[in-house]
Amino acid sequence: QLQLQESGPGLVKPSETLSLTCTVSGDSLDGSSYYWAWIRQPPGKGLEWIGTIYYSGSTYYSPSLKSRATLSVDTSKNQFSLKMSSVTAADTAVYYCARGLFPNTMVPFNYWGQGTLVTVSS
Amino acid sequence: QSALTQPPSASGSPGQSVTISCTGTSRDVGTYNHVSWYQQHPGKAPKLMIYEVSKRPSGVPDRFSGSKSGNTASLTVSGLQAEDEADYFCVSYAANNDCVFGGGTELTVL
Secondary structure (H helix, E strand, O other): OOEEEEEOOOEEOOOOOEEEEEEEEOOOOOOOOOEEEEEEEOOOOOOEEEEEEEOOOOEEEOOOOOOOEEEEEEOOOOEEEEEEOOOOHHHOEEEEEEEEOOOOOOOOEEEEOOOEEEEEOO | OOOEEOOOEEEEOOOOOEEEEEEOOOOOOOOOOOEEEEEEOOOOOOEEEEEOOOEOOOOOOOOEEEEEEOOEEEEEEOOOOHHHOEEEEEEEEEOOOEEEEEOOEEEEEO
């Protein structure tokens, strides 16, 4: 049974960098041929795709966040990560990591982590 | 402002059917059949209900169905049940390896 678990600081100061990690169990990132994504949801609002990484390290980003978001993968730890720079209060959200349903296909997202709330505040 | 347009709310009585629309453009819904729908209960992660416009993952009741016409995709929930009350989001693959979400529709079972 595939499980994803987000982890990272719940509070980040404005202008600093948000760093989150998604730990995967029940599947191996190395050579898995799946796409792994980060999606966020501001409180009381809709979902927003941040970006997606392939196990090989190829990355794809939302045009609106591309300048601030960086995705990476660590196959030795079976984790993938998100870094978002220069955060503001608008980046306050529940951040989810997710995996695609089929190999080699970016969407749909079938497996989701439980989500982690990140608040940007001084 | 979300890339895909959904009505903010929809409602129906138990046993009735309700349809939720998701309108995009020719760079997403109108060109690609990678449209999916997600159900989200408060405080929970989204759950995949429909993928590739009209396919249901294993375990999703056949009361849920999807379709597409032009730039608009639709989710229909038939035989409404109390547990269907939730937020519903559409997602589409878009040109240049982009992925766009709808703003979400709050479904109320009256």
